[in-house]
Amino acid sequence: MRKLIYLADDDENIRGLINMFLSNEGFEVKSFANGDDLLAAFLQKPADLVILDIMMPGTDGLSVCTQIRNCSNTLIIIVSARDNEMDRITGITLGSDDYMTKPFSPMELMARVKALFRRLELDTGGSSRHILTAGNLIINAATRDAKVDGSQFDLTPTELALMVYLMQNSTRAVSRDELLKNVWKFDFEVDSRATDDVVKRLRKKLAAVKCSAKIESVWGFGFKLSEGGK
Amino acid sequence: MRKLIYLADDDENIRGLINMFLSNEGFEVKSFANGDDLLAAFLQKPADLVILDIMMPGTDGLSVCTQIRNCSNTLIIIVSARDNEMDRITGITLGSDDYMTKPFSPMELMARVKALFRRLELDTGGSSRHILTAGNLIINAATRDAKVDGSQFDLTPTELALMVYLMQNSTRAVSRDELLKNVWKFDFEVDSRATDDVVKRLRKKLAAVKCSAKIESVWGFGFKLSEGGK
DNA sequence: AAGAATTGCCACAGCTTTGCCACAGTTTAA
DNA sequence: TTAAACTGTGGCAAAGCTGTGGCAATTCTT
Numbered sequence: 001m002r003k004l005i006y007l008a009d010d011d012e013n014i015r016g017l018i019n020m021f022l023s024n025e026g027f028e029v030k031s032f033a034n035g036d037d038l039l040a041a042f043l044q045k046p047a048d049l050v051i052l053d054i055m056m057p058g059t060d061g062l063s064v065c066t067q068i069r070n071c072s073n074t075l076i077i078i079v080s081a082r083d084n085e086m087d088r089i090t091g092i093t094l095g096s097d098d099y100m101t102k103p104f105s106p107m108e109l110m111a112r113v114k115a116l117f118r119r120l121e122l123d124t125g126g127s128s129r130h131i132l133t134a135g136n137l138i139i140n141a142a143t144r145d146a147k148v149d150g151s152q153f154d155l156t157p158t159e160l161a162l163m164v165y166l167m168q169n170s171t172r173a174v175s176r177d178e179l180l181k182n183v184w185k186f187d188f189e190v191d192s193r194a195t196d197d198v199v200k201r202l203r204k205k206l207a208a209v210k211c212s213a214k215i216e217s218v219w220g221f222g223f224k225l226s227e228g229g230k
Numbered sequence: 231m232r233k234l235i236y237l238a239d240d241d242e243n244i245r246g247l248i249n250m251f252l253s254n255e256g257f258e259v260k261s262f263a264n265g266d267d268l269l270a271a272f273l274q275k276p277a278d279l280v281i282l283d284i285m286m287p288g289t290d291g292l293s294v295c296t297q298i299r300n301c302s303n304t305l306i307i308i309v310s311a312r313d314n315e316m317d318r319i320t321g322i323t324l325g326s327d328d329y330m331t332k333p334f335s336p337m338e339l340m341a342r343v344k345a346l347f348r349r350l351e352l353d354t355g356g357s358s359r360h361i362l363t364a365g366n367l368i369i370n371a372a373t374r375d376a377k378v379d380g381s382q383f384d385l386t387p388t389e390l391a392l393m394v395y396l397m398q399n400s401t402r403a404v405s406r407d408e409l410l411k412n413v414w415k416f417d418f419e420v421d422s423r424a425t426d427d428v429v430k431r432l433r434k435k436l437a438a439v440k441c442s443a444k445i446e447s448v449w450g451f452g453f454k455l456s457e458g459g460k
Numbered sequence: 461a462a463g464a465a466t467t468g469c470c471a472c473a474g475c476t477t478t479g480c481c482a483c484a485g486t487t488t489a490a
Numbered sequence: 491t492t493a494a495a496c497t498g499t500g501g502c503a504a505a506g507c508t509g510t511g512g513c514a515a516t517t518c519t520t
Contacts, residue, residue, distance in 0.1 A: 123353030172373035
């Protein structure tokens with residue numbers, strides 16, 4: 001799906017220029033002459049990325065940045081004619097993801113916009129990445145390699161799949177149902193303790209190789225990976 | 231958990247400087263005099279963020295960047311003495327998340343490092359809209375995390391469900407019947423003091439972790455959450 | 461085809477949760 | 491003031507959940 005980008009700058013030439021470059025790259029762009037209009041539009045329909053000039057009539061870019069960040073995770077780039085250390089630092093600290101000073105190269109802006117979307121992709125859709133880590137455990141899902149402290153050990157297909165799923169979702173607890181659905185591909189409701197069995201075997205193997213990562217039980221729910229004390 | 235940062239630069243002064251600043255901010259830093267050493271260490275134990283100089287003896291920073299990006303999602307910042315548009319653009323395009331030119335302000339580097347971690351956090355952790363708060367209590371219904379003042383504590387399934395319901399309806403008092411119907415899924419009329427029991431245990435747990443939010447009884451009706459404190 | 465590996469299931473033991481009870485303390489209403 | 495209704499508390503036992511070892515069916519290997 002095409003990414004939607006909002007742009008606020010009081011200089012019409014700059015708006016046109018950036019708009020052109022971004023559109024050429026396949027982005028959907030909406031530009032605004034001031035921050036208030038952008039904010040209003042954003043509250044109506046959030047964009048995937050926002051580019052804000054600091055000095056604008058009405059609410060300044062930094063305030064708009066804070067307000068957007070208060071209610072959204074959207075990517076934000078701040079652009080400013082003022083170039084001193086303090087401005088950059090406050091700009092970034094206030095919640096923007098990048099800060100560029102005018103005059104800037106449109107090409108560099110393009111590169112940075114793409115870098116931000118790439119980062120978003122890596123962080124969220126990251127299933128394309130095959131190397132997973134948890135504590136001293138490294139699993140390469142592509143080559144089916146599992147290593148602890150550099151020494152390799154074996155996992156069966158199911159064990160590997162379960163481990164990979166837990167590692168891909170290591171920030172949260174995963175329910176047994178979710179595992180049965182996504183690792184076992186059972187669409188229907190089943191009452192099975194298959195998950196417990198695989199976890200049982202995984203725990204034994206991980207302990208045998210002194211892996212710092214542990215599979216913890218979440219009572220009445222499922223499991224959660226813990227990296228284990230550093 | 232402390233973030234691990236790898237840093238490669240052939241200038242010992244710069245290594246020391248950056249190392250000092252990052253350490254002061256609570257990061258765990260390991261610095262290397264060239265890219266090859268860093269890459270070797272990274273393959274052994276991946277870091278959370280990598281800072282690469284471009285011009286170094288041995289493999290240059292850009293190649294190291296590409297190699298790391300090939301096998302990992304780690305955050306990468308490229309730092310270079312060369313400052314022209316083309317360098318910046320290729321640097322960012324090759325897979326780094328940010329590009330800074332020397333000489334740079336250590337404070338700005340700090341700000342950008344933190345911005346990258348913040349983005350990572352936004353993309354992975356806080357992404358879900360299931361975060362509920364009441365006083366100093368934070369419950370993430372999706373990850374089943376319950377925290378008071380940042381320290382996590384455990385809730386049983388029923389306790390969690392009841393707490394979430396109360397927090398979702400924190401503006402009003404909730405009757406016992408409503409709780410039995412929506413949390414216990416009892417369709418029929420029952421005379422049960424199950425709610426009181428769970429509330430009893432919840433109160434004990436909340437008090438044990440010095441939670442400012444309290445479950446208040448509404449006489450002859452049910453319960454109501456109060457944020458407490460302030 | 462025989463042997464090995466994998467994997468789901470079972471049964472049992474041990475632990476946690478949770479609803480219930482009895483009783484004491486509190487609030488409401490007559 | 492008193493009785494009735496309601497809530498807080500500790501204990502308890504049934505129900506539910508998890509860890510474990512063993513086992514059998516299936517699949518993979520040789």
